[in-house]
Amino acid sequence: MSGDGDRGRHVQLVDGLLNRIGSVFAVGHEGSPVPPESRGRPILFPAIVLAVPLVLSGCAGDASALDPAGPDARAIARLWWVMFYASIVLFALVMGLFALVMLKPGAGARLPEGRWILWGGLWMPVPVLMALLVVSLVQGEHLLAREGSGDALRVEAHARQWQWEFRYLDAENRPVTVDVLHMPVDRPVEVVTTSEDVIHSLWVPVLGGKIDAVPGHRNRVRLLADKTGNFGGLCAEYCGTGHTNMRFRVLVHEPEAFRALLERGFVE
Numbered sequence: 001m002s003g004d005g006d007r008g009r010h011v012q013l014v015d016g017l018l019n020r021i022g023s024v025f026a027v028g029h030e031g032s033p034v035p036p037e038s039r040g041r042p043i044l045f046p047a048i049v050l051a052v053p054l055v056l057s058g059c060a061g062d063a064s065a066l067d068p069a070g071p072d073a074r075a076i077a078r079l080w081w082v083m084f085y086a087s088i089v090l091f092a093l094v095m096g097l098f099a100l101v102m103l104k105p106g107a108g109a110r111l112p113e114g115r116w117i118l119w120g121g122l123w124m125p126v127p128v129l130m131a132l133l134v135v136s137l138v139q140g141e142h143l144l145a146r147e148g149s150g151d152a153l154r155v156e157a158h159a160r161q162w163q164w165e166f167r168y169l170d171a172e173n174r175p176v177t178v179d180v181l182h183m184p185v186d187r188p189v190e191v192v193t194t195s196e197d198v199i200h201s202l203w204v205p206v207l208g209g210k211i212d213a214v215p216g217h218r219n220r221v222r223l224l225a226d227k228t229g230n231f232g233g234l235c236a237e238y239c240g241t242g243h244t245n246m247r248f249r250v251l252v253h254e255p256e257a258f259r260a261l262l263e264r265g266f267v268e
């Protein structure tokens with residue numbers, strides 16, 4: 001077995017791989033045996049350019065966890081961004097190594113296999129995972145710190161296929177609103193979820209985490225908004241054919257306006 005023969009096969013293999021990648025991105029490289037007409041059509045790049053604004057448009061809006069309207073949701077969004085940027089750094093690192101071995105075959109052979117395993121499998125991921133663990137614990141602590149404030153408004157959220165019913169326990173006549181949750185700004189709202197039929201899940205992405213509504217159980221979540229507005233809420237647990245439309249609005253009012261609305265049972 002000659003070394004030259006081995007090297008020839010290796011070059012052929014890399015050449016084939018580069019042509020495969022080139023045909024996806026509709027580029028060739030010098031001396032490519034693939035004729036230009038048989039390469040892929042240049043659709044991937046325009047498709048990526050068109051897809052980016054479409055994907056980014058999901059980052060804003062009245063039901064986006066990345067467009068928070070309260071401290072708890074802001075902590076969750078911050079953690080999301082930390083993990084997002086960490087994944088970009090890791091992706092760039094792996095792609096850099098991939099490009100290195102593709103463009104300079106044998107570049108990685110200078111390091112013994114054991115070192116690759118140790119560096120790639122231990123020294124690189126452990127600090128990254130440790131850093132992410134510390135950030136997530138600190139953020140989680142931030143979420144837990146919201147518990148225990150005494151002046152929370154109490155609301156019961158009763159779910160059924162496919163509707164949300166909100167009952168305001170602090171008002172004398174306990175008024176009910178359907179598919180609309182009214183709440184005051186800068187005051188925590190303790191929502192107790194129940195269900196009439198199957199498991200649903202209450203989620204207001206701009207305000208915080210989600211909580212299941214389970215038949216026979218009473219679960220609790222605290223929502224706190226620090227700005228007024230009209231936000232989107234939804235059922236986050238598949239609950240049948242009407243699940244997609246099991247949405248509700250969250251109207252966050254100034255305290256006086258909320259008090260006035262509560263007193264007249266939310267009748268406009």
Ligand SMILES: [Cu+2]
Pocket residue numbers: 159162199200201235236237238239243246
């Ligand atoms: Cu549901």
